Amino acid sequence: MEPTRPRVRNVSETPAEDVRRAVEAAVWAPSVHNTQPWIFSHRGSRITLRADPDRRLGVADPTGREMVISCGAALLTLRVAIRRLGYRPEVRLLPDPDRPNLLADVILGARIPPDGDDRRLYDQIRRRRTHRGGFAPGDGVSPALRAKLRLEAQREGAGLPAVEDPHALHSLAALTEAAEHLQQLDAPYLHESARWAPRPGSPRPEGVHEESYPRRERRTDPYFPGRDFSRGQGWGAPPEPAREEVTGLVLLITTSGDAPDDWLRAGQALQRVLLRAAQDDVSAAFHTQALEIPELRELVRRRFCGGRHPQMLLRLGRAGAARPGVRRPAEQSMVEDF
Numbered sequence: 001m002e003p004t005r006p007r008v009r010n011v012s013e014t015p016a017e018d019v020r021r022a023v024e025a026a027v028w029a030p031s032v033h034n035t036q037p038w039i040f041s042h043r044g045s046r047i048t049l050r051a052d053p054d055r056r057l058g059v060a061d062p063t064g065r066e067m068v069i070s071c072g073a074a075l076l077t078l079r080v081a082i083r084r085l086g087y088r089p090e091v092r093l094l095p096d097p098d099r100p101n102l103l104a105d106v107i108l109g110a111r112i113p114p115d116g117d118d119r120r121l122y123d124q125i126r127r128r129r130t131h132r133g134g135f136a137p138g139d140g141v142s143p144a145l146r147a148k149l150r151l152e153a154q155r156e157g158a159g160l161p162a163v164e165d166p167h168a169l170h171s172l173a174a175l176t177e178a179a180e181h182l183q184q185l186d187a188p189y190l191h192e193s194a195r196w197a198p199r200p201g202s203p204r205p206e207g208v209h210e211e212s213y214p215r216r217e218r219r220t221d222p223y224f225p226g227r228d229f230s231r232g233q234g235w236g237a238p239p240e241p242a243r244e245e246v247t248g249l250v251l252l253i254t255t256s257g258d259a260p261d262d263w264l265r266a267g268q269a270l271q272r273v274l275l276r277a278a279q280d281d282v283s284a285a286f287h288t289q290a291l292e293i294p295e296l297r298e299l300v301r302r303r304f305c306g307g308r309h310p311q312m313l314l315r316l317g318r319a320g321a322a323r324p325g326v327r328r329p330a331e332q333s334m335v336e337d338f
């Protein structure tokens with residue numbers, strides 16, 4: 001687990017220092033395959049967020065939907081950090097329609113004292129980790145937390161329906177399993193995902209490392225298979241002592257449209273939900289395989305989302321100790337604007 005101590009602004013520091021601190025926090029957002037597909041350029045108190053097309057998954061994510069969701073998660077993290085540093089974030093989404101990689105302008109605006117909510121969310125940024133595998137049995141997500149998470153998603157313009165019907169749950173699990181098999185048959189997909197699955201001991205500060213997935217997953221009922229980041233080599237963290245594991249609460253993040261601004265909203269909703277859940281020691285596992293296959297995504301949209309567009313599929317529950325995470329140093333995704 002990463003150190004969680006907030007680094008608090010000292011009044012004598014310049015905004016440049018605060019800009020750097022905000023970006024240092026933002027890079028801890030989740031991103032598909034830990035591609036970290038963002039570039040932050042800055043000038044004075046303005047930070048411009050761009051998607052980095054060189055980090056898009058050309059096979060799994062040809063439209064850049066998951067890349068923009070990842071950037072949306074970084075944008076929410078930036079907003080939380082800016083508030084924690086004592087500024088009101090002023091955000092403009094997609095400021096120039098002719099430049100599709102230009103996602104948002106964020107200004108460190110008027111000074112405001114951070115409130116308790118800002119502090120609590122900020123404290124989860126480096127602590128939150130993606131979980132892979134089953135969850136501890138028991139009631140992981142209380143009805144009260146579930147209601148709060150739905151409101152957090154709505155605040156960012158997204159829906160967060162829970163999937164509870166056993167037939168719907170088994171259907172979604174089976175679609176995830178089918179997608180996983182289809183992707184395993186797809187050589188370009190495998191080649192691409194291997195690029196983001198570093199071999200054990202690799203010092204690369206990106207991709208999904210073996211400490212962050214189990215060597216063997218225990219089957220839950222229903223069972224949502226994880227992606228094979230081990231490239232079929234048996235890599236992964238050693239198994240935990242035998243224990244019962246459950247699926248957890250299955251949720252979808254949905255949006256009314258399916259354009260880049262919807263994806264940005266979905267990413268912000270995702271990260272707000274994850275940070276809020278982490279406050280209660282609830283972790284999330286993601287299963288977006290079926291949403292990468294257009295036919296399956298369309299089926300999920302019609303059958304399980306009431307026609308809204310599914311952007312993410314996640315499970316929530318209580319996990320054991322968090323596994324470590326890696327990121328590129330913030331400077332590597334920062335550019336000074338002149």
Ligand SMILES: Cc1cc2nc3c(=O)[nH]c(=O)nc-3n(C[C@H](O)[C@H](O)[C@H](O)COP(=O)(O)O)c2cc1C
Nearest residue numbers: 030031032033034066069070129130286287288325
């Ligand atoms: C759009 C998106 C899709 C993702 N899909 C999956 C997935 O299908 N399976 C998975 O194990 N993790 C998935 N993740 C989680 C990332 O792999 C994870 O965020 C990244 O490796 C960084 O690790 P961390 O979240 O622990 O910091 C997804 C994340 C995002 C933002």
